[in-house]
Amino acid sequence: MLIRYTFIQVLTAMCLTSIVFCETSSQEDSISSFIDTYIESGNTHKARKFLDLLEKKYLPEALFLKGVALLSGLYNNGTRNPREATIYFGKAAALKYPPAIAALADSYLDGDGAKKDEKVAFLLYKQAADLNDGAAQFNVAILYRDGIGTKKSLKMALKYMRLAAKHQDLIHLREDAEEIINEIIEEKKHK
Numbered sequence: 001m002l003i004r005y006t007f008i009q010v011l012t013a014m015c016l017t018s019i020v021f022c023e024t025s026s027q028e029d030s031i032s033s034f035i036d037t038y039i040e041s042g043n044t045h046k047a048r049k050f051l052d053l054l055e056k057k058y059l060p061e062a063l064f065l066k067g068v069a070l071l072s073g074l075y076n077n078g079t080r081n082p083r084e085a086t087i088y089f090g091k092a093a094a095l096k097y098p099p100a101i102a103a104l105a106d107s108y109l110d111g112d113g114a115k116k117d118e119k120v121a122f123l124l125y126k127q128a129a130d131l132n133d134g135a136a137q138f139n140v141a142i143l144y145r146d147g148i149g150t151k152k153s154l155k156m157a158l159k160y161m162r163l164a165a166k167h168q169d170l171i172h173l174r175e176d177a178e179e180i181i182n183e184i185i186e187e188k189k190h191k
Helices: 007-016 027-040 044-055 060-072 082-094 098-110 118-130 134-146 154-165 171-189
Strands: none
Touching: 044 060, 060 082, 060 098, 082 098, 098 118, 098 134, 118 134, 134 154, 134 171, 154 171
């Protein structure tokens, strides 16, 4: 059974665990906080206009968030646009923004906005994982464990799952990672 985290699940988990972006001083976190404020207040029009403005500055998080908005339907009155979202994820991924790289991998793995290609998805997840993206580390471990898009390797699955389990800010991911680590260790014992 394939268990993995998409960027939407990670964003949801972050909201559920009350992680507030504006507690940090980085420009990227301020962008997220500003957009979240508009969306929470129901002013999606203002959020879209703000993202459009930031897009012109070619900020990776703004490009990524615009992709999220397109994928979720925020830009088109509830109609998802996975193809255009994938284009924005690609733009932000080219700027080495880990969440965008992982979102692009989701598109390729699911065939949602991009032609389904498990090898490309694996390579993108691995790139984001190597940039310390916890959800991508989790997904790389799952793909190694199940041999999806790459050769099956319990050793590599264990390595990446242990990395994912170290992310303190993603409580749900960490709990699942610890459970899967134990499953992989058991599977390795029986080989």
